[in-house]
Structure formats: structure tokens, C-alpha cells
Amino acid sequence: MVTLVSWSEQDFExxxxxxxxxxxxxxxxxxxPEKLRDRHRKYVDNAFTGQMFVILTAAGExxxxxxxxxxxxxxxxxxxxxxxxxxxFQGRGLATEAVHEVAKVAAASGSHRTLxxxxxxxxxxxxxxxxxxxxxxxxxxxxxxxxxxxxxxxDWSLDL
Numbered sequence: 001m002v003t004l005v006s007w008s009e010q011d012f013e014x015x016x017x018x019x020x021x022x023x024x025x026x027x028x029x030x031x032x033p034e035k036l037r038d039r040h041r042k043y044v045d046n047a048f049t050g051q052m053f054v055i056l057t058a059a060g061e062x063x064x065x066x067x068x069x070x071x072x073x074x075x076x077x078x079x080x081x082x083x084x085x086x087x088x089f090q091g092r093g094l095a096t097e098a099v100h101e102v103a104k105v106a107a108a109s110g111s112h113r114t115l116x117x118x119x120x121x122x123x124x125x126x127x128x129x130x131x132x133x134x135x136x137x138x139x140x141x142x143x144x145x146x147x148x149x150x151x152x153x154x155d156w157s158l159d160l
Contacts, residue, residue, distance in 0.1 A: 002101060
């Protein structure tokens with residue numbers, strides 16, 4: 001069982017721990033310290049439409065992060081989600097539980113009908129997670145993340 005708690009000042013260390021070559025291999029690599037600080041500030045100030053959370057295990061350990069935010073998809077705006085689970089917590093089903101929890105929060109907002117995830121086509125773990133969490137595969141597409149870095153990804157959609 002996981003609990004999602006709102007991102008706070010004290011969570012910068014978690015962001016740093018997720019900013020490794022291993023953890024960002026499918027996301028264009030680690031961010032610079034300046035970009036990491038800017039992203040942390042954005043999360044703390046909730047300076048976007050959506051929310052970031054820390055994923056806590058049943059024992060209260062910080063296992064990773066997950067969030068949802070608005071994304072323009074063609075002529076529609078949808079919720080997008082993304083997650084990071086620290087290596088020592090991977091393979092325990094925590095990410096699947098966290099996706100279910102964030103989907104509930106996104107659905108409760110009433111703003112958009114679907115939640116999308118865009119893992120790189122080579123990211124077998126995240127694509128398997130999307131299948132396990134009940135997303136529907138819509139096909140491959142090019143996706144820009146981070147800004148200036150294009151990648152081939154799968155577009156997964158979950159009806160809220």
C-alpha cells in the first residue's frame with residue numbers, strides 16, 4: 001500500500017536521488033543542478049496545473065515521486081502523468097499503486113477525461129507498468145522531453 005503526500009521543501013533530496021544516469025536514461029539524462037532547483041521550486045509552489053507527490057511506502061519510506069499535469073494532445077487538453085521509483089523500491093508494485101492513486105486525484109479534479117503516460121518505446125518497465133495499471137496503448141509518437149530533446153514514445157491513455 002502506498003500513500004501520496006504533496007511535494008514540499010524537504011523533498012529536494014528525493015529529486016536529487018532520482019537525477020542519476022540510471023534513473024534518467026529514458027528521459028534525456030540527468031538535469032543540471034540549476035534545472036533541478038527550478039523544477040523543485042515549481043513543484044513546491046505548485047506552479048502548474050496539476051500536482052506532484054512523494055510516494056510513501058506502508059512503512060513511511062520515501063520510495064519515489066509521481067504527479068499529473070496538463071498536456072495539450074492535438075486539439076484536446078489531457079492530464080499527463082510521470083513517475084520515478086528509486087532503485088531499491090523497484091519491482092514491488094509501488095508504481096502501479098501510485099498510478100492508481102494519482103488517477104483518482106486527477107479524476108476528482110473533474111478537469112479532463114483521460115490521463116496519459118508517454119514512456120519511451122525502449123523503456124520496457126514503464127510500458128509494462130502502463131499495461132498493468134489499465135492504460136490503453138494508442139500507438140507510437142514523437143515526444144519532446146525535456147525541452148529540446150525528442151524521443152520516440154508510446155502514448156498510453158487511461159479513462160478517468
